[in-house]
Amino acid sequence: MTKRVIFALGGNAILTKDASAKAQQAALKDTAQKLAGYVKANPDAQLVVTHGNGPQVGNLLLQGALGATENNPAMPLDTVGAMTQGEIGFWMANALDEQLEDSQVVTVVTRTVVDGKDQAFQNPTKPIGMFYQEAELDELKAAHPDWVFKEDAGRGFRRVVPSPKPINIVESRSIENLANSGAVLIAGGGGGIPVVKTEHGYDGVEAVIDKDFTAAKLAEVVDADELVILTAVDMAYIKFGTPDEKPLREISISEARKYVDDGEFAEGSMKPKILALISFVERTGKRAVMTSLENIAEYGENGRATVIVPD
């Protein structure tokens, strides 16, 4: 019997230090090899892959802002999000095709419906683009007065943009059909292009949806058996970044919620991951996992993963 597993890939699976297309494609080749390693160890697994776009969308916006002219204007955030979804989806499909020769790999340009009145539009929290030192901020704010910057989990400052919650995925019926056809799917990249429902159809809105929340939605759409969020750390920690930090291995939904309420997980980074895992476990009664890409084939053996289970 097939086990349908959703993998949500974090930024480090795509963009390391070098932001060139060549380096990002090389990083994705490596990522695809690791995903293929998982399939080898779990031959009954069918992959549905989603990915972030935070670094890429910020970099592309910056390129647009620097190079725009009256006749060649910068594109709005929703459109830049669509561009990064296409770009990463294309690279990832090539990388997975090379590794999973017998599978049909399909990338779906995905729109995600949000509420235009979501409070997130008044309170930007989603870090995008590159990291800055505090000393660089004055100059940046002078050049881009409407940009907001926040500290990102002890790693420096980044531009932040609104990140409304996903309500549903426009292409969900087709995504479900494609998954049922046995295809390896890449969908909901960058959280999906944020749109609002209008009387005529859909309009894009300027935001970046957290791909971890969209991954939980996608899991609903394809009736996934497991959600696995992959990031730079093997496990979530309490007292993270202090000498007293302690890894969280298997925890119940109630324990996970208590740690969220205690403020153990940073906004815009670890907190959405834990909330997405909780929502999957709550809805399905199945388990959900967060670990690093490096540990993807081994976490079952070495226990270096945060696994959320029902109460």
Ligand SMILES: Nc1ncnc2c1ncn2[C@@H]1O[C@H](COP(=O)(O)OP(=O)(O)O)[C@@H](O)[C@H]1O
């Ligand atoms: N409590 C915590 N436990 C572990 N990591 C945390 C915690 N709080 C914040 N983080 C940070 O969150 C990062 C993962 O979030 P992020 O980098 O936004 O993910 P993504 O891989 O999706 O881009 C970790 O690498 C770590 O630096």
Ligand SMILES: NC(=O)OP(=O)(O)O
């Ligand atoms: N859209 C999104 O969540 O991107 P990152 O995972 O790269 O932050």
